[in-house]
Amino acid sequence: MTDFLPTGIQLTYLVAASLFILGLKKLGSPATARNGNVISAVGMLLAIVATLLDQQVLNYEMILVGLAIGAGIGAIAAYKVQMTEMPQMVGLLNGLGGAASALIAVAEFWRLIGNAQPIPLDVNISILLDVLIGGVTLTGSFIAFAKLQGLISGSPIKLPFQQPFNLFLLAAYLVGSVYLIITPDSLPIFFGVVGVSLVLGVMFVLPIGGGDMPVVISLLNSLSGIAAAAAGFVVMNNMLIIAGALVGASGLILTQIMCKAMNRSLFNVLFGAFGGNGSAPTGGGATGTTTNQTVRSIDPEEGAMMLGYARNVVIVPGYGMAVAQAQHTVRELADQLERMGVDVKYAIHPVAGRMPGHMNVLLAEANVPYTQLYDMDDINPQLEGADVALVIGANDVVNPAARSDTNSPIYGMPILEVDRAKQTIVIKRGMSTGFAGVDNELFYKEKTTMLFGSAKDMVSKLVSEIKQL
Numbered sequence: 001m002t003d004f005l006p007t008g009i010q011l012t013y014l015v016a017a018s019l020f021i022l023g024l025k026k027l028g029s030p031a032t033a034r035n036g037n038v039i040s041a042v043g044m045l046l047a048i049v050a051t052l053l054d055q056q057v058l059n060y061e062m063i064l065v066g067l068a069i070g071a072g073i074g075a076i077a078a079y080k081v082q083m084t085e086m087p088q089m090v091g092l093l094n095g096l097g098g099a100a101s102a103l104i105a106v107a108e109f110w111r112l113i114g115n116a117q118p119i120p121l122d123v124n125i126s127i128l129l130d131v132l133i134g135g136v137t138l139t140g141s142f143i144a145f146a147k148l149q150g151l152i153s154g155s156p157i158k159l160p161f162q163q164p165f166n167l168f169l170l171a172a173y174l175v176g177s178v179y180l181i182i183t184p185d186s187l188p189i190f191f192g193v194v195g196v197s198l199v200l201g202v203m204f205v206l207p208i209g210g211g212d213m214p215v216v217i218s219l220l221n222s223l224s225g226i227a228a229a230a231a232g233f234v235v236m237n238n239m240l241i242i243a244g245a246l247v248g249a250s251g252l253i254l255t256q257i258m259c260k261a262m263n264r265s266l267f268n269v270l271f272g273a274f275g276g277n278g279s280a281p282t283g284g285g286a287t288g289t290t291t292n293q294t295v296r297s298i299d300p301e302e303g304a305m306m307l308g309y310a311r312n313v314v315i316v317p318g319y320g321m322a323v324a325q326a327q328h329t330v331r332e333l334a335d336q337l338e339r340m341g342v343d344v345k346y347a348i349h350p351v352a353g354r355m356p357g358h359m360n361v362l363l364a365e366a367n368v369p370y371t372q373l374y375d376m377d378d379i380n381p382q383l384e385g386a387d388v389a390l391v392i393g394a395n396d397v398v399n400p401a402a403r404s405d406t407n408s409p410i411y412g413m414p415i416l417e418v419d420r421a422k423q424t425i426v427i428k429r430g431m432s433t434g435f436a437g438v439d440n441e442l443f444y445k446e447k448t449t450m451l452f453g454s455a456k457d458m459v460s461k462l463v464s465e466i467k468q469l
Contacts, residue, residue: 099138
């Protein structure tokens with residue numbers, strides 16, 4: 001039995017890793033994402049059970065206490081969190097993942113020093129990398145959470161001499177690491193290195209604007225995976241290495257997809273301090289006087305007639321829909337239009353919202369059929385034939401300036417080309433700019449009409465008016 005146990009644990013890890021890969025594959029599509037999540041969760045359960053059966057586990061009582069406390073907190077948080085607050089939740093979970101990995105490194109270093117055991121070079125390097133990546137992920141994720149939650153400004157925050165200070169911190173970490181590799185028994189130096197990594201995380205995310213949080217959250221998710229893989233090398237656990245590598249690699253791929261969707265490099269996102277504060281331009285408002293152009297506004301009755309008598313409608317959700325928590329009302333509108341024989345599709349931009357897949361998550365909560373969701377590449381060729389494009393709280397991702405104005409800061413960014421539809425209705429509270437801080441040419445187009453007000457209120461009024469047609 002004792003001979004079989006290690007082999008059984010490794011075989012279980014192999015099965016768990018296979019389930020992770022299969023689940024990750026299914027997470028790539030909204031139609032199979034829920035099944036992918038369940039499959040991955042089963043894999044994680046197997047990995048946890050196998051690890052608990054490992055003979056190196058010494059104190060099951062403390063582990064069970066920790067599981068009970070963590071499960072309770074997690075269940076309550078998951079139950080209470082609003083879908084619109086899911087980006088903040090993801091940010092916190094990324095941070096806690098980084099913290100767990102860093103704590104493993106700290107505990108292993110402390111154990112080896114306390115037992116007066118020599119620290120092998122490969123283990124020492126793994127510990128130092130784990131501390132750096134885990135610490136940056138922890139505090140960086142917390143700053144991202146604070147920006148998304150509105151606890152601090154979502155605009156880029158640049159401090160005096162910030163870049164030289166960051167270089168000084170990085171140099172301090174490298175010097176401390178070299179010292180610990182040569183003399184690996186200094187707790188004060190080690191905890192100094194830990195502190196530097198935590199400060200680096202804060203300085204890393206502060207200068208990034210709130211509009212770039214989809215990229216930041218994706219990158220921090222990748223870093224949490226890399227930290228977990230490093231922790232796996234610290235404690236020589238194959239499952240941690242595999243799971244961390246999968247998360248790290250998939251997070252990096254997703255980060256690149258997000259950058260491509262914004263037509264910007266990762267370097268520009270991290271160090272460009274891009275984006276305004278989202279306030280309205282000087283002289284702006286419902287009349288559009290900023291650019292000496294007029295804006296044509298309509299009331300819900302006119303909007304309902306345009307939608308109700310259309311043959312096909314494309315709905316474009318944005319962050320304004322998320323803020324207003326209007327996803328259920330939007331689903332009700334789509335259902336009502338379909339009863340009238342209107343073909344309804346949803347156009348999803350990769351960076352619409354505050355995290356990757358934000359719109360997909362919100363619409364899934366409202367039980368919108370997956371078959372109605374279209375990504376940017378699939379829906380753009382169909383927009384020219386659409387009778388009405390209904391934009392709900394989206395801004396930069398539908399701005400034609402990205403396609404035509406070479407002087408625009410968003411020039412070249414792939415957009416949902418709603419201006420090619422026969423008519424476009426934009427539901428928005430006012431004429432404020434998006435995170436890029438530039439005026440939206442779409443609002444002044446001849447075929448565009450504005451429906452000013454809260455997304456939830458306006459969509460509810462549209463539903464009411466359509467029922468009377």
